[in-house]
Amino acid sequence: MSLLRSPEIVAFRRSLAVQRRVIGALLMREVITRFGRDNFGAMWLVFEPMLFTLGVAALWTAAAMNHGSSIPIVAFAVTGYSSVLLWRNCASRCSMAIEANLSLMYHRNVQAIDVFFTRILLEIAGATASFIILSVIFIVIDWMTFPVDLGKVLGGWLLLAWFGASLALLIGAGTAYSHVVEKLWHPAAYLLFPMSGAAFMVDWLPDTLQQVVLLLPMVHGVELLREGWFGNTVRTHYDAGYMATCCLILTWLGMHYVREAGRKLESR
Amino acid sequence: MxxxxxxxxxxxxxxxxxxxxxxxxxxxxxxxxxxxxxxxxxxxxxxxxxxxxxxxxxxxxxxxxxSVSWPLAFGGAFQTHLTGLDNLKFVCRVYGVDYKPLVPFVEEFTELGVYFREPVMHYSHGMLTRLAFALSIAIEFDCFxxxxxxxVGDVRFHERCHVEMFHKRKDRAFxxxxxxxxxxxxxxxxxxxxxxxxxxxxxxxxxxxxxxxxxxxxxxxxxxxxx
Incomplete structure (x- = not known):
């Protein structure tokens, strides 16, 4: 008990309360400013990724993409494209986020990290809700099967969310340092999509290419998620430990640069 | 201090x-x-x-x-899609204050009428300044x-700012x-x-x-x- 009342712990809990309050305030503000109050309002947070995923599922079905396995194309698209949106939207929304919220820093308690956390939370919530709603609809109309191992699906999803959050911190802080980061992020995001494991299974690739693709952390998350969903009907290649290590390093780098960016911030 | x-x-x-x-x-x-x-x-x-x-x-x-305020009458943090009331709520949330008891004061001081519940993008410059000033004194700081x-504003606005700041809050530091x-x-x-x-x-x-x-x-x- 005495530990809980030590000055450091008390100060930490007070800071935590302030941060929770600020992020709560930013969440409300962000939702209204981004989606407005007209028509569906905040529901767009979920509709947007849903429309993306549905569109991609329809395209892939129409193109009758040869994916050389027994997985139905819609299930393949929903699991794959939802995963991409989860990490890519986090990072894209945090790009230039400080600049867009610079004037808020006049309120001392609003810090760069709060702006990033708010946007990351919203993106993860939107992508997750979209994934769940689409899955439920397709399971009900029998276009998708129920996941074989819900635990693995959840594990893969959480790892992808963590990857998205850590990447977002790094990209967000990077764009505050230099606009070059923002310029580079767009082509990088575009080029990473076909390599991210969303549109293929690692097992379909030749051995040498497998080694290269498995260097990308998000590939492991998608593979884990699909193993959880489709079970033994697919052969997967992943290492959750490798992905977690990558995320840990990215998180550390992200937090470090967010703090540095906060220090050199110039408001106007 | x-x-x-x-x-x-x-x-x-x-x-x-x-x-x-x-x-x-x-x-x-x-x-x-x-x-x-x-x-x-x-x-x-x-x-x-x-x-x-x-x-x-x-x-x-x-x-x-x-406790130290943000710069008095600073309106740069307003979001154009938010209403005057939204902006009051936002500021109150950030500083951990209940917004409801402050609504009458802000409405009365800003003289915004129906515009208090309209997006800030429809405000005139004077309306923005009044809102910005009202919000920054609605939260009770020790130092402004x-x-x-x-x-900036007309003579009457200056007079009302003067009363709010230097008479009603003359116990505060600034x-x-x-x-x-x-x-x-x-x-x-x-x-x-x-x-x-x-x-x-x-x-x-x-x-x-x-x-x-x-x-x-x-x-x-x-x-x-x-x-």
Whole structure:
């Protein structure tokens, strides 16, 4: 008990309360400013990724993409494209986020990290809700099967969310340092999509290419998620430990640069 | 108390770092006030940004042992899609204050009428200024930061700001920055002069006023000679 009342712990809990309050305030503000109050309002947070995923599922079905396995194309698209949106939207929304919220820093308690956390939370919530709603609809109309191992699906999803959050911190802080980061992020995001494991299974690739693709952390998350969903009907290649290590390093780098960016911030 | 110890602030330019504040130190006790006089470009706004916490000093320490406001009547943080009421709610959430008891005061002071519940993008400049001022005094701070250049409006608005700030809240501390020596003379019990990044302290406002006028005069004289 005495530990809980030590000055450091008390100060930490007070800071935590302030941060929770600020992020709560930013969440409300962000939702209204981004989606407005007209028509569906905040529901767009979920509709947007849903429309993306549905569109991609329809395209892939129409193109009758040869994916050389027994997985139905819609299930393949929903699991794959939802995963991409989860990490890519986090990072894209945090790009230039400080600049867009610079004037808020006049309120001392609003810090760069709060702006990033708010946007990351919203993106993860939107992508997750979209994934769940689409899955439920397709399971009900029998276009998708129920996941074989819900635990693995959840594990893969959480790892992808963590990857998205850590990447977002790094990209967000990077764009505050230099606009070059923002310029580079767009082509990088575009080029990473076909390599991210969303549109293929690692097992379909030749051995040498497998080694290269498995260097990308998000590939492991998608593979884990699909193993959880489709079970033994697919052969997967992943290492959750490798992905977690990558995320840990990215998180550390992200937090470090967010703090540095906060220090050199110039408001106007 | 709020205290600044050897504050240095440098900004990066293409020609290397530029020192805007050079070893600035001062203290302000609870309930007291100070005026800071400076010409355009002397570093007044930078000082306000550091005091409010919007930016960090390059070196030195700022200690706040009382709650310090954001710059009075600063409306830059308004989101155009939010209504006046939304902005009140946002500010209250950030500072952990219940917004409901404050609605009547803000509505009455801003005289926004139905526009209080309309997006800020439909506001006129005067409406924005009134809202910004009302929000910054709706939250009860121990010390207010006032950048005189931010509080612009007609005579009646100035009078109402004056009543709210200097009569109803005369027990509070404040830091007022201005280029106008008469404003400082009117409101402050002591004054310092910010000149070329350095802060010069004086025992009374008149001494600061004389120094400021001399500096202004000298610069003016120098310019005349150069021409």
């Amino acid at each position: 709020i205290s600044l110890e050897n504050i240095v602030k440098e900004y990066h330019t293409r020609l290397g770092p530029r020192r805007v504040l050079d070893n600035v130190s001062f203290q302000l006790e609870r309930g007291r006030n100070i005026g800071i006089l400076g010409c355009n470009g002397a570093g007044k706004s930078t000082l306000i940004r550091l005091l409010s916490g919007a930016e960090r000093p390059t070196s030195g320490r700022i200690r706040r042992e009382m 930061l006032i950048d005189e250049a931010m509080v 830091i007022l920055v201005s280029h106008d020596a008469n404003v400082i003379k009117l409101y402050c019990e002591r004054a310092s002069v910010l000149h070329e990044g350095r802060l010069y302290h004086f025992d009374n406002v008149d001494a600061a006023y004389d120094f400021y006028m001399d500096e202004l005069g000298m610069r003016h004289a120098k310019r005349v000679i150069e021409v």
